[in-house]
Amino acid sequence: MQLNPKTREAYNLFHDGILALGRAEQQGIRVDVEYIEEKQAQLTKRIDWLYKRVEGTKFYHHWEHSQKGKVNIMSDAQLARFLYDVKKLKPIKLTPTKKGSTDEESLTQLNIPELNHILKIRKLKQLRDTFLEGFRREQVNGVMHPFYNLNLARTFRSSSDRPNFQNIPKRDHESMQICRKALYPRKGHQLLEIDFSGLEVRIAACYHKDPTMLAYINDPTTDMHRDMAEQLFKFKYDKAREDHYTLRQAAKNGFVFPQFYGDYFGNNAVDLACMWGGLPMDKWKPGDGIEFNDSQLANHLIDNKLSSLGLFTKHVQKIERDFWENRFPDYAAWKERWWQTYQKNGYIDLLTGFRCSGVMGRNDCINYPVQGAAFHCLLWCIIELDKIARLESWKTKLVGQIHDSILIDAHPEELEYVARVVKRVTCEDLPKAWPWISVPLDVDADLCAVDASWADKEKYEFK
DNA sequence: GGAACTCGCCAC
């Protein structure tokens, strides 16, 4: 992949950035090898048990017969052949190469107990063999040193490998606990994680300057995701209700973000209904779906004339139109303009002085400049913090980075001071250094107790 | 026995 910063500033950012990241790599993250080996053994037992439960079934014997004995329960190719050719089941979706898919959604929809066991085995194997084993393999004397690359991502973001520090489970609580319990600060230190709130949305706003979006960003009492949840699911948001918050998350991750990335209502409707609403693919019956308003989501939607995925899809289509035509028309116009500009010039310039060129699609032209520039905000802060930390001989060290967040191995006595400096650098110094940042920036922080693992973190309030 | 490919899944 090309490395093509257009300006001197862009070059310097990466030059200084890779040195700061190199120091974080050198510092590394403590790994509890004993815990990992114990947990891996535990996972192996659970995997074996689930495997045995599948092995004894008619389903398995049928599969074995069709394979002439050689079954590999982890082979998607075998599974697809068995389900869709031998058993003649209808695939709910196809892979990019037009074969029946065996991903989580497809297998869940088929509603066969053995497939649920296979899904669970897949999950546990990934925890054992990708995450825990990755940490174990890469650690040296109980410390692993994930690498950060600035020369791979076509967006001018970073990537990470050996092991990848940027995809450790977080959303699924069980997976998060299993993986992050392996990771520790230095003895007597504590982990402090700081992330920019809504960074990509705010950086996008610096490009398109859509007034409605700017109003959302500038007035913290408003909430774009809440408004979209109300529109998508037809209800009045009550912030005291946990089920309402669930639908807000659904709107955010199943509609708003995918729309920004260039997705469309067809996928959104399926995701919102199946993944986030727990509803079946066809017609909905009372009692279907997640709990909502002391009943079920299906009951609520049926009352609102949305009684099937088909009707819901038409509803989401209307909301998509409204989203771009009425709510964020300036954002929509910017997207179109940006695409036209690329087609005319053959490149896209970022606000941070980088230039993306080569063959790009419509969505690429919108996504690259936002993702890149957002990450550059973080990188600028990392460089600045690294400079200050060395100048002032901090015992506290920067040890990791995940696109819009940093992981700090903090000395307890320096903690409050460090947190103040981080807040100043991110929210004050950065916007001063880069005047194109025309929106306020904000950070959230999480803190772990002294000597506690990364799994046990709590919200940290800045003093 | 390795390269290249597909598929699935984790993060942002």
Place this chain on the structure above:
DNA sequence: AAACGTGGCGAGTTCC
């Protein structure tokens, strides 16, 4: 008109 962006990685498979 078209239809989810960026990565890394493991496992299986096929080809050389």
